[in-house]
Amino acid sequence: MSRVAYSAHKVGSMHHRLRFIFATATIFGATFLLVSINDISKMFNINYNPLILVADTVNNASNHSxxxxxxxxxxxxxxxxxxxxxxxxxxYVSYPSGMHTCRNATVALLDSNSTHIWLRQENKKYYNIINDHRFFCCYRSFYRPVSVEDISxxxxxxxxxxxxxIYFNEAIEVKDEFVNIICKYNKKRVYEQFFIFVIELNSEIAGKKPKSDSSYNVVIMGIDAVSRLNFHRTMPNTLKFLKDNGAVELLGYNKVGDNTFPNLIPMLLGIRDVDINITCAPRPLSTFDNCPFIWEWFRQAGYYTALGEDSGSLGTFNYLKVGFARKxxxxxxxxxxxxAEHxxxxxxxFNSNLCMNDxxxxxxxxxxxxxxxITLRSRRFFGFFWEVTMSHDYLNYPxxxxxxxxxxxxxxxxxxxLDDTFLFLVSDHGIRWGDIRHTKQGRLEERLPFVYVLVPQSFKQNYTLAFNNLKLNSHRLTSPFDLHSTLNDLVDLDRLKDITSRSKQLYWKDRSISLFLPIPTNRSCSLAxxxxxxxxxxxxxxxxxxxxxAxxxxxxxxxxxxxxxxxxxMCAKLKLSETIDIMEMQSNVNDITEGIxxxxxxxxxxxxxxxxxxxxxxxxxxxxxxWSLSGTISRLNLYGDQSRCVSNSHLKLYCFCL
Incomplete structure (x- = not known):
């Protein structure tokens, strides 16, 4: 994801070696490599099951031929x-023990639930608050104004x-979505924090429909820059929950662009990122308001919709981009x-503020x-959420x-x-720089992000063929374009009643195929x-x-x-310093004829x-x-402030400022 001011530090190259031993065990009739439980548990400080590391192999061997x-x-x-x-x-795999925790994480002065904010009396001593008469907090709600002075x-x-x-010194009831609290003692600021709440909108005014037995919530949760196998390595407890609950993992999910933006646009719009320039955002300062994102289709179907990321400055639609004029x-x-970030x-x-105060x-x-x-459980709901602050810059921070x-x-x-929610846990790509990226596996992992789909039990029963096709496609070549078609099917479930006849149509050459249809075995990268x-x-x-x-x-x-x-x-003309590596790429059978x-x-x-x-x-x-260039050019190391003279996110990868 090229949306950051990279430093020259090499990411992902922590050289603490894990101690591994080899043991042989027979599980489901197969032999696997095991890791020392004690060594891993001590280093990771978590309930780490080494068999999770080979869960993918176990599943393949036991469930597939x-x-x-x-x-x-x-x-x-x-x-x-x-x-x-x-x-x-x-x-390259080690627990990030040197990472700083949030300041005052264990002694926060305020706490909250879904309705109130209150003072944590037991923590006043850490802020030298000894006289309550000299202490008060200012509750300020804030919001996004409707009017826009300059849309460009x-x-x-x-x-x-x-x-x-609104002043208080013990507790206060919350009736606002966004809240900032500043606390002072002896007229000096001692604490500031932000709080976010869910305020249910008027569904009648908003045109929202109550949930019926035939509709499902749809939630997409993203974790930035984590490959499928790095998810296995770094988030084993989450992986175990997903597998224990029957999540479908897309083993052949292949990215289609370099960084986050060109991989999310196909998912959310069904087009390439470059096509935005001729469809809905034609100018450099164009907002994305006219782009038909998938949440618009859910909104028209009567769903509440939500969009949230954990960084404002590094946001998908905000880093070196204009964002949205309207909500x-x-x-x-x-x-x-x-x-809160500012x-x-x-x-x-590196590039992210990891903490919101504590x-x-x-x-x-x-x-x-x-x-x-939880708040919208009785309503139809679509949400798209993206985490970037923790996972973007370091291989092991997840x-x-x-x-x-x-x-x-x-x-x-x-x-x-989860009984009535389709939940997609996804990534955009693997880590794109650092020492691991120079290995053969690192190059493949960077191109193979993860996708897990948690499917409601009632869907499995009511749409058996569609669910069976989803499982079948876990072992087919897939891409973000296919996720877009899948989401379109979930907007209107009536489309799934016609899966049998749709499966007979000539869709196999389509770039975008719903995961509820059987993706053909002859699908190649060029077809996808x-x-x-x-x-x-x-x-x-x-x-x-x-x-x-070479x-x-x-x-x-x-x-x-x-x-x-x-x-x-302002950019220097580049010269060749060294050829580091070269490989001749040999296509699969379906592409050989074209090559000949x-x-x-x-x-x-x-x-x-x-x-x-x-x-x-x-x-x-x-x-x-x-000679011609196939695709875009990847940068494998960080550029720090070398590109300080340009603001274009794409150009920053290549420009060395004079």
């Missing part, structure tokens, strides 16, 4: 089998208005998160989602979130929320709309970095980089450029007419 040496193996796509603790990546202003999505103070959904928390955000670690931002988002689901996510799922399960540079179905043959192919491909990559920055005089007819060869090359030492990876195609 496919060769476990492949992640998926179909006529159109073969993805090699990957292990969470492969020898090539073990040294990059800051219009950040607009905010505060109401007057895009009924519940939209950008105003709250943005204010006023009490702390514990900055509480992690990811936890703020989790608690909000839970309250929203370990810190594991127990909180598991507890979240258990709480909403105990509230019976996945550019060769991101395709994990291709096999690779390593070449010498001194070969003619010399020519490297020169072409540098030429393409300079074409990108050529119009920006076109007489082309494809190479994935990694180079280091100067000035700046940028490391870039690209796929280049050679045919009789010359």
């Amino acid at each position: 496919e060769d476990s040496s492949f992640t998926i193996r179909t006529e159109g796509c073969t993805i090699p089998g990957l292990q969470p603790l492969d020898d090539s990546i073990r040294r 202003s990059p800051k219009n999505d950040d607009r905010v208005s505060y109401r007057n103070c 895009p959904t009924d519940y939209y928390i950008h105003t709250f998160i943005n204010e 006023r009490v955000g702390n514990n900055k670690d 509480k992690y931002f990811y936890k703020v988002l989790l608690d909000y989602v839970e309250r929203l689901m 370990m810190k979130m594991d127990q909180d996510y598991e507890k979240f799922f258990r709480r909403i399960q105990n509230e019976n929320i 709309g996945i550019e060769d540079h991101w395709c994990t179905c291709h096999q690779a043959r390593k070449l010498s970095t001194n070969s003619i192919e 010399i020519e491909a490297s020169a072409q990559l540098i030429r393409h980089l300079n074409l990108i920055v050529d119009s920006y005089k 007819i076109a007489n082309w060869r494809e190479f994935m090359v990694v180079v280091r450029s100067s000035p700046g030492g940028g490391i870039f990876e690209a796929t280049l195609r050679q045919d009789p007419s010359g």
Whole structure:
């Protein structure tokens, strides 16, 4: 996700080696690699079950006849089998023990529930509050104004208005959605915090419909920059809950773009991110208000809608983008998160403020989602939520979130929320930089994010064929485009009554196929709309970095980089410093015919450029007419302040400012 001011520090290269032992055990008739329970438990400080690390292999071996040496193996796509603790990546896995906790996390001065905010009397001593007559707190609610002074202003999505103070010194009832509290002792500020509440809107005015037996809530929860296997490694307790509750895991889910934005737009709009420029946001300062996001279809069907991220500055639609002039959904928390981030955000670690004073931002988002689901349980509800602060910059930081996510799922399960809710837990891509990215497995993991789908039991019974197709597709090549078609089906469940006849239609060449339809076995990356540079179905043959192919491909990559920055005089012209790696990409059977007819060869090359030492990876195609770039160019190391002179998120990857 290229939406951050990267530092030069290498991420994911913590060199604490885990101690592993090999043991042999027979489980479901198969032999697996086990990890020392004591070593892992001590290091991770969690209830860590080593069998979870090979759960994917266990499931494949016990439930499917496919060769476990492949992640998926179909006529159109073969993805090699990957292990969470492969020898090539073990040294990058360690518990992030050096990460700072939120300040004052155990001595917060205020607490809240769904209706009140109150003073924690037992913690007054930590703020030297000894005379109650000299202590008071100011309760200020705030909101997003309806009017927009300048629709083209990059800051219009950040607009905010505060109401007057209401003073209290013990407790106060809450009747507002967004609240800021400032507490003073002897006229000096001693504490400030933000609180978010769920206020149920007037459903009659909003045109919302009560939930019926034939409708389901739909909730998408994202965790940024976590590959499928890194999810296995870092969030084993959450993984166990999902598997124990029958979540469907998409093993062949392949990203379609470099960072977050080009992978979420296909999911939420069904088009490529570049198509936005000709459809609904034609200018650099265009807002996204005219874009037909999937939540619009749910809104028209009578659903409450919600959009929330745990960072305002790094938001999907706000980082170097204009965002929204109007509220895009009924519940939209950008105003709250943005204010909290700027006023009490702390514990900055690389690009993110991890904490909202004494509480992690990811936890703020989790608690909000839970309250929203409980409050709206009698109504139809669609929500899209995205976590970025903890997972974006570090390979192992998701370990810190594991127990909180598991507890979240258990709480909403105990509230019976999952009985009538489709819940998608997803990511956009794996970690895109750092030492692990230079390994073969790291390159594949970066292209293979995770998707888990928790399906209500009643859906499994009422739409058996659709559910069976979903399970079948867990071993097929899929992409964010397919999630969009799946969400469209959930807007109108009547579409699922016609699955049998729809399955007979000629949809197999479609870029976007609902997961409730059987995805054909001959589906390849080209049919799925996945550019060769991101395709994990291709096999690779390593070449010498001194070969003619390496010399020519490297020169072409540098030429393409300079074409990108050529119009920006503040950016240096780049030169080739080193060819780090080159592989010839060999397509699957379905694509070979096309290659023979076109007489082309494809190479994935990694180079280091100067000035700046940028490391870039690209796929280049050679045919009789010359060389061409296939897909976009990836940057594998962080650029720090090298690109300070440009504000374009794409250009920041390549520009070395003079």
